[in-house]
Amino acid sequence: MTALGAFLTDQAMLGTLALTLGAYATAATAWQRARRHPLLNPTLAGIVLVAAALLLLRMDIGAYQRAASPLHLLLGPAVVALAVPLYRHAGLLRERALLLLAALLIGTSATTAATLSLGAGLGASAVTLLSLAPKSATAGVSMAISERIGGMPSLTAVVTVLAGIVGAVAGPSLLNALGLRDPLARGFGMGLASHGIGTARAFQESELAGTAAGLAMGLNAVLTALLVPLLRPLLP
Numbered sequence: 674m675t676a677l678g679a680f681l682t683d684q685a686m687l688g689t690l691a692l693t694l695g696a697y698a699t700a701a702t703a704w705q706r707a708r709r710h711p712l713l714n715p716t717l718a719g720i721v722l723v724a725a726a727l728l729l730l731r732m733d734i735g736a737y738q739r740a741a742s743p744l745h746l747l748l749g750p751a752v753v754a755l756a757v758p759l760y761r762h763a764g765l766l767r768e769r770a771l772l773l774l775a776a777l778l779i780g781t782s783a784t785t786a787a788t789l790s791l792g793a794g795l796g797a798s799a800v801t802l803l804s805l806a807p808k809s810a811t812a813g814v815s816m817a818i819s820e821r822i823g824g825m826p827s828l829t830a831v832v833t834v835l836a837g838i839v840g841a842v843a844g845p846s847l848l849n850a851l852g853l854r855d856p857l858a859r860g861f862g863m864g865l866a867s868h869g870i871g872t873a874r875a876f877q878e879s880e881l882a883g884t885a886a887g888l889a890m891g892l893n894a895v896l897t898a899l900l901v902p903l904l905r906p907l908l909p
Contacts (some may be wrong), residue, residue, distance in 0.1 A: 689740035696722035709877075714842045717734040755872075755887035763885045765857065773861060778887065780865045781896045784809045785904070806904065808836050810897040811868040811890055815859075818898055822905045832846050833868070840867025841874035860885030865893050 700718035707713050727737055759766070766773070785806060792802045803824035807815040812833045819829035844863045854861055856879045863871035864886030872890050876883030 675859065686740045686743070689737060690743065692726055693719075693741055693744060695725060711842045711846055714838070716872065716873065717838050717842060720838075733769075752887075755884070758880050758884040759888060762881055764768065764884075765881075769857065773885075773888070776858075776861060777892050777896060780862070780889075781809065781900060783892055784866065785897070785900060789904070798823065800825060801828065803905070805832055806901045807867065807897050808832040809866060810894045814894040814898060815879045817902050819871065822902055837867045837870030840871045844871060845878070856882040857885045864889030868893070890904070 675718050676741050685691055697715060697719040700713070701715040703718065704710065704713045704715050711778070719863050726732075729732065782870070787821075788805050788808060789802055804819050804826075805828075806822070806824070807818040808829060809815075809819065810878065815833045816826040817825075820826045824851060840863060844867060845859075848859050848862065853862075859878065859883030860875040863875045863882070865871075867874070868890045871887035872883060875886035
């Protein structure tokens with residue numbers, strides 16, 4: 674109760690939470706009114722609005738992160754809550770288990786190989802390659818992997834978030850262009866490539882798409898944690 678009282682009387686924290694939630698609500702409203710235009714993705718637009726506000730207020734990013742810590746704490750329960758739609762659609766997921774497993778193995782391997790090949794082709798240093806390798810896993814996992822294999826977790830975090838935003842913005846349009854309409858396949862692809870941000874975008878399409886995305890996000894994190902360290906001896 675003492676900690677709760679301190680939280681409720683912390684004006685800086687309350688102001689930061691209001692700024693963050695207000696920015697996302699504004700972005701989500703604009704996205705809906707613009708008929709869900711990809712470039713107005715709520716996550717991307719919300720980030721832009723918060724960044725602009727921090728610049729105008731001259732607020733230190735470290736202070737902002739500390740004040741927004743309650744939102745970070747909610748990420749854990751939010752991920753655990755994905756178990757509810759997983760349970761609801763467990764029958765369909767079991768029916769397609771082999772196809773989903775194949776998609777997971779191919780997708781994770783291809784994404785990791787493509788990232789390393791592109792980085793090496795552009796002349797990236799060994800540390801940069803190690804930082805890029807786990808970028809398809811969710812941020813917490815990718816940063817931990819990066820630190821463990823000798824990469825730069827800060828760079829990994831930036832690239833991971835960027836991958837999520839790009840996937841959430843461009844993913845649905847790309848899937849539409851490919852003629853992929855099955856919500857299970859669409860969601861699994863977005864979760865595999867764009868982790869948490871892609872999963873949030875998939876839930877905006879349907880519960881089944883979001884469920885598949887959440888499953889892909891979790892499985893990809895596990896597989897990436899197993900695969901990337903094995904590739905460490907092969908990197909320069």
